[in-house]
Amino acid sequence: MTALRAAPAASPAAAAPAARPPGAAGPLVLGVRHHGPGSARAVRAALEAVRPAAVLIEGPPEADGLVALAGDEDMRPPVALLAHAVDDPGRAAFWPFAGFSPEWVAIRWALDAGAVVRFIDLPAAHTLAADPTWDDGEEADQGERIDPVAELARAAGYDDPERWWEDAVELRGTADPIAPFEALAEAMGALRDAYGDGGRPLDLVREAHMRLRLRAARKEFGDDMAVVCGAWHVPAVGRKTTVAADRALLKGLPKVRTETTWVPWTHRRLARRSGYGAGIDSPGWYGHLFASPDRPVERWMTRVAGLLRAEDRMVSSAHVIEAVRLAETLAVMRGRPLAGLGETTDAVRAVMCDGSDVPLDLVHDRLVVGDVLGEVPAGAPAVPLQRDLARLQRGLRLRPEAQERQLELDLRKENDAARSRMLHRLRLLSVAWGEPVAGRGSTGTFRETWRLSWEPELHVRVAEAGVWGTTLASAATAKAESRALEATALAEVTSLAERCLLAGLSEALPVVMTALADRAALDADVGHLAEALPALARALRYGDVRATDTAALGEVAAGIAERVCVALPPACAGLDTEAATAMRGHLDGVHTALGLLPDAAGLVERWGGVLLRLADRDGVPGEIRGRAARILLDDGRLGEDATARLMSRALSPGTPPADAASWIEGFVGGASGGGMLLVHDARLLGLVDTWLTAVPPRAFTDVLPLLRRTFSAYEPGVRRTLGERVARGPSVGTPARAGAGTAGFAEGLDEARADAVLPVLRLLLGHGEPEGAGR
Known part of the structure; x- marks a missing residue:
């Protein structure tokens, strides 16, 4: 020893x-x-x-x-x-x-x-x-x-x-x-x-x-x-x-x-x-030691300084010199033959990172561990699918990288559209090189954002996918057709149809569309139909930028929409709380989907009638009635007076508090912008305030969790504004007085207050301020 x-x-x-x-x-x-x-x-x-x-x-x-x-x-x-x-x-x-x-x-x-x-x-x-x-x-x-x-x-x-x-x-x-x-x-x-x-x-x-x-x-x-x-x-x-x-x-x-x-x-x-069993803690550091036997500490500090400068941190040559001296001093104090990773890390933290672990984490991730990705010769043995993938990667100038990065694609450009098809085909084959994410720019269908990260294990996934075909297109097509024939749920087939359109698998579409029509014809569950429709509607939008023929898909989508309009009202009666919440989600999905369907004016009009029946039907759970009323209000199909009447009835003293709270959740809950609606509509806020103050103490305990979930989803500023308006005065008891009540709005226009802004407007517009300006 x-x-x-x-x-x-x-x-x-x-x-x-x-x-x-x-x-x-x-x-x-x-x-x-x-x-x-x-x-x-x-x-x-x-x-x-x-x-x-x-x-x-x-x-x-x-x-x-x-x-x-x-x-x-x-x-x-x-x-x-x-x-x-x-x-x-x-x-x-x-x-x-x-x-x-x-x-x-x-x-x-x-x-x-x-x-x-x-x-x-x-x-x-x-x-x-x-x-x-x-x-x-x-x-x-x-x-x-x-x-x-x-x-x-x-x-x-x-x-x-x-x-x-x-x-x-x-x-x-x-x-x-x-x-x-x-x-x-x-x-x-x-x-x-x-x-x-x-x-x-x-x-x-x-x-x-x-x-x-x-x-x-x-x-x-x-x-x-x-x-x-x-x-x-x-x-x-x-x-x-x-x-x-x-x-x-x-x-x-x-x-x-x-x-x-x-x-x-x-x-x-x-x-x-x-998770690698024979792994080491610091492969990047070990690689540096092997490649730099001469003055390893000095060379390491120089690399760290370069990384931090690239991240806009102020690191000078003096920092490098001082960090090297500190690392060597620490090695002597600790009785080590040379400064090791521990000493260099402590020196970098103290000298270059001002004692902060935030930039130090970057150094650890980029240098101590590292993001180096190796390369192998093109002549290395590989399954045919791997060779085709490598050819596509070279042709599309999209090389695998170890470091995670985001890729923005404009599908109107031929090269970007081809990249999108390749990534979607790989996802269909369970080769998760890229994952779609929400983009920061336009939300149009001609843009896609991907998060790319190549892991070595994906070579195994490619080898597994090789059983489906020798090229990426043929393998993805074969797997899509197989999944279409094996699928039992309608939503699974509609999702598959959407993915085929995204991946440009036109040869697989006939099999998928046949399976989709068969499942849609046999499925009588309105929940399944409603769940399937949004994916079909999204898929129909892809034809614009991908030049995909979606006529057959449109016929299936229209048929499903017709069946939803017929079957939804009776299906919404007598639902328990969990089922009502799920149906509310279907309601939102179908409404959005109908807005995406081409040439669907008749369907949209019919859908409005369905929502009116749901909003006015007593046997329908409050959450669904409230959501239907809110959709109608946002679309302009329901006036403010009619909306106030529906709310007044839903929040009347004869309505059980739990049902009333459920109606509020459907009307102003979630990400529907209900908070801003209450801020700007004094009458609706007054109705909610009046109902809430009249809830009996015992019942209030029961409805409190639902109310907390409803109002906690609002932005902090919206919650603060609502609280301030309610606190200004007593609750509004009737719609007739709501305009002058707690929300702070007058029933009519105050012309004197409106005229007060005119002098300022004249100055801003460059017309000056005439003497005795008024109206």
Whole structure:
């Protein structure tokens, strides 16, 4: 352990003599920490010192044929090996590599040196068959696992494993390239003696396969080879066992047919917080340490300053110099060999962020974790659908990015319309690269706003979607047709029709429209019909900018609207509170939808009659009657006097308080602008005030939750104005006096007050102020 403190270089696991000095017998076994820059530098130095003929690496053997792609000039880490089951692409596993991963460094060294590279871990064919879930290629159950780095840190007197690792490996160097691996191997051997498999039962099977692959390689290369694996496995790799014993552990393992390829990865997905089992806390920082061995602290502070300046924060060169000095001072005070992430973070907070964690969070997100997205060569194996998607991305100049961003599209432009179709087709295939969001500009149908974020897992979703077709258009069409035939709910088919129009899937529309007409004809539930109509109405609007033929869709929508107008009044009678609330939502949806239907003047007129019947019908729940009255008032179909009569009747003493409160909720509740209506209509405010003050105490307790929900939805300014107007005087008892009551409005025009503004208007208009100006 003393030797390890002096100069180590790796992570999870190693025991007995792990590395061999030049001239010593046996393969060179290098125990590393996955994604550790110190381990990566040590591996490169050891390989340069020994220069083996073959390098064996922990990874799936199915990827042996893909190793050469790692040397392609278009391959830029972070990347990952992706293996998935051919018959079930959802069963997949990743083996990620960053530029500072020891395994990646070993692969690149071997390719440059002309050495053979082979992977020796348990084949993905067994891994994917044994575990239907996928994550990072590690086992799912980590409940009883030990963390080797944490155990070694605890033995060294550290309470933070990452800090110990930085001190022991990342921030130290050694003249002997083999010594760190020997020290770590000894430490891991002690841990394996104490903890056995460390809560990793599958590791015993994996290590048996590694030993078999190592024996086979020794027959070919002798001892002139190096093994690069997680340090935890080093004691087991060198363990003396029989071939029969190892094969017995592998006997009977399930197996599936797999395909393997390289896919881009991200620093964000390397972070432990993302759920990756072998993740690290600070991939961006580790990448910086690996790429900047010379003056890493100074270079890091310069990068931080550049980021903060880009965000309009005042950061000068003096800040950088002072932050470097503070970080180095903190390292000395804390007894660290060099300033690490903790010291640099504290210095940045104090010097560049004025003690605030807000800009520091930006530094952590952009630099400490990072948003780097790797690239793979175009020649990497891929399912046909993935190749078609890559072609579309290049042609539309819409490359995947790790960092989330918003994309504004103007569908009147050909390129933007094509981008929209691609994103909608991907969503239909459950490849959620983009998510539609509300835009800040125009709300017209010719504009769309998307939130884009590419995650590595989407490669698996694309592979899964490959069963539907070889191109994005054919796959989306096939899935839409299949969903249309399988759908049982009318709303599901209408939503699918809308999505097909958005995605420009004209070939799928005949099947979807047939299914839609069949479901609409068979569905007698007015709630289902009302729920389906808004999606159809929205879809009909897309033809303007997407040049889509929606004639058949219009016929179905008109038929559904007719049936809603006939069936809605009787369906609204006798509903309970929950059903009434749902029906009120349908009422709003249908009203909005009818306004979108082309050539629907007759339907709109008929709908007005339906609303009049609902507003005046006693058997209809108060919430629906109130909402119908409000819609009619807003559309000008119901005058102020008629509206006041309906409210007066709904709030009469003979009406149960709960029913009256429900009517108010329907009339002025939600996002309907009811608060402003009461502010500007003294008579309606007076009626509500009179009713509210007359509610008996016991009944008031029952209606209070509904009233709170109704009025709490108003803007604070609206609530304050209503309170002030009610507080000015006694409640208004009758509509005749409402104009002069609490709301502060006179019944007629006060001409003297109106004339008072005329002199000011003349000045504003440049006519001057004539002497004795009045009227």
